[in-house]
Amino acid sequence: MTEKAANPNAPDLALAVLNAIQNPVIMVDGAGLMSFANWEAESFFGASAGYLARHNIASVIPFGSPLLTLIDQVRERRAPVSEYRVDLSSPRLGADKLVDLYVAPVTTDPGSVVVVIQERSMADKIDRQLTHRAAARSVTGLASMLAHEIKNPLSGIRGAAQLLETSVIDEDRALTRLICDETDRIVSLVDRMEVFSDERPVDRVPINIHSVLDHVKAVAKAGFARHIKITELYDPSLPPVYANRDQLVQVFLNLIKNAAEAVGDRDEGEIQLTTAYRPGIRLSVAGTREKISLPLEFCVHDNGPGVPADLLPHLFDPFITTKTNGSGLGLALVAKIIGGHGGIVECDSQANRTTFRVLMPASRGISEDDDFPKTKGHD
Numbered sequence: 001m002t003e004k005a006a007n008p009n010a011p012d013l014a015l016a017v018l019n020a021i022q023n024p025v026i027m028v029d030g031a032g033l034m035s036f037a038n039w040e041a042e043s044f045f046g047a048s049a050g051y052l053a054r055h056n057i058a059s060v061i062p063f064g065s066p067l068l069t070l071i072d073q074v075r076e077r078r079a080p081v082s083e084y085r086v087d088l089s090s091p092r093l094g095a096d097k098l099v100d101l102y103v104a105p106v107t108t109d110p111g112s113v114v115v116v117i118q119e120r121s122m123a124d125k126i127d128r129q130l131t132h133r134a135a136a137r138s139v140t141g142l143a144s145m146l147a148h149e150i151k152n153p154l155s156g157i158r159g160a161a162q163l164l165e166t167s168v169i170d171e172d173r174a175l176t177r178l179i180c181d182e183t184d185r186i187v188s189l190v191d192r193m194e195v196f197s198d199e200r201p202v203d204r205v206p207i208n209i210h211s212v213l214d215h216v217k218a219v220a221k222a223g224f225a226r227h228i229k230i231t232e233l234y235d236p237s238l239p240p241v242y243a244n245r246d247q248l249v250q251v252f253l254n255l256i257k258n259a260a261e262a263v264g265d266r267d268e269g270e271i272q273l274t275t276a277y278r279p280g281i282r283l284s285v286a287g288t289r290e291k292i293s294l295p296l297e298f299c300v301h302d303n304g305p306g307v308p309a310d311l312l313p314h315l316f317d318p319f320i321t322t323k324t325n326g327s328g329l330g331l332a333l334v335a336k337i338i339g340g341h342g343g344i345v346e347c348d349s350q351a352n353r354t355t356f357r358v359l360m361p362a363s364r365g366i367s368e369d370d371d372f373p374k375t376k377g378h379d
Contacts (some may be wrong), residue, residue: 023118030111032056044117046092062090067115070103074113080104082278088117104347106314142201151187158183178331202247202340206363209248209298213273214289216252225260225271233274240363241296246339251345254330255300255356276361294343294359307349315347 018025024041026034034041034052042049052060061067068084074081074115081103086098099117106112161179168176192333217230241248256271276297307315316335338345343360 001005013138018322025117026052026115027106028057028113028115034060035112041117044093045117048319060092061088061267067101070101071113071115075111076102078105083374089285096291110168123192143358145321154187155181184231201246201274202244204242204244205234205247207243209238209241209275209296210236211236212245212248213252213275213298216249216256220256220260224257227265228260229270230256231270231272233272235275235277236295238275238277241360241365243360247341250336251337251358252298252300255358258330258356259300259302259304259354261303262306264304264366268303270303272299273300277316294361296360298360300356303352304354306351306354307347312347312349316345 018036018038019040021038022040023115024044025036025038026041027036034055034057037045037049037052041052045052045172047060058068065088066083068086070083072082083103084102085099086101088099089096099119102116102118104114104116106114137194147362158180161183163178165173165176165180213232213234217232220228221230246337257270257271265270274297276299278295278297316331335345338358338360341360343358345356345358346355
């Protein structure tokens with residue numbers, strides 16, 4: 001019995017599912033006609049599916065749009081491609097049409113491709129990354145000021161408290177100790193902030209990310225995550241990442257420590273480290289027409305309670321934290337380091353599943369068009 005006979009309503013069900021998707025979805029055939037458009041696509045293009053089916057896609061999107069190039073690329077490579085921050089603004093579609101695009105081939109109809117348009121998703125995340133970097137720059141100036149204007153007076157305060165400690169009665173000695181402890185805490189905070197003001201170029205070389213993750217896992221299992229299950233799901237054929245090893249260790253130690261604190265002492269708590277090759281991910285460089293390829297994806301997953309929805313958009317801003325005694329600088333530093341490497345870091349969170357995703361460029365000399373890697377699913 002064929003699948004169609006088993007479920008005679010399958011075409012209607014598939015159409016209902018596509019119309020329920022809250023993103024425009026179209027299918028472009030080999031002649032460039034939009035042979036299918038869901039309800040959101042009709043709204044996006046301001047035309048009925050019947051009208052769109054009679055017109056070439058080039059006639060309804062801006063002249064020279066990157067979408068046309070993506071469609072040709074997908075047909076040629078027979079592999080899906082994603083592109084972010086594509087401007088589809090036009091008098092027909094309206095202003096401020098900055099979208100993310102996912103284009104994939106239709107295997108049962110050679111020459112046809114499916115296009116999924118997302119008006120707000122990764123573009124928003126990348127915008128937040130730029131905001132995080134601007135915030136980090138503001139912390140840079142603040143850190144420099146604090147180092148000069150606060151650390152020296154704190155040294156004097158601590159010295160005076162130590163002198164007082166030798167001459168006060170035992171009952172008051174606890175107060176002098178409190179002064180010393182609190183000044184030490186402030187100095188420690190300022191020292192952490194001074195990391196943001198370090199703009200010196202770092203040495204970068206091709207790095208095997210799995211050696212970094214294995215090292216970080218060993219450190220975590222020997223200390224703060226000794227009672228937490230940590231699993232790996234690696235793509236062993238990943239190309240090297242062009243980075244500074246010490247800074248990558250710092251990034252993933254921070255992310256895994258956050259995950260461990262989120263999981264806590266629960267018996268079923270688990271952290272998973274994953275790596276993957278995403279050959280279609282590219283990021284526009286502001287002010288230029290250059291595209292940076294970010295094909296390397298490194299993730300830290302945990303099954304903790306999740307990040308509160310109101311904090312999620314600001315998670316990488318300085319001084320934002322969910323911890324009672326946290327300083328809120330750890331994730332800001334992660335964003336600064338990854339941004340300095342030309343990558344982005346983002347967080348997706350819901351109950352029992354939080355993912356910190358790092359997207360980075362491959363080592364120099366490796367492009368998206370190379371035949372690397374040769375693994376299933378990466379054709």
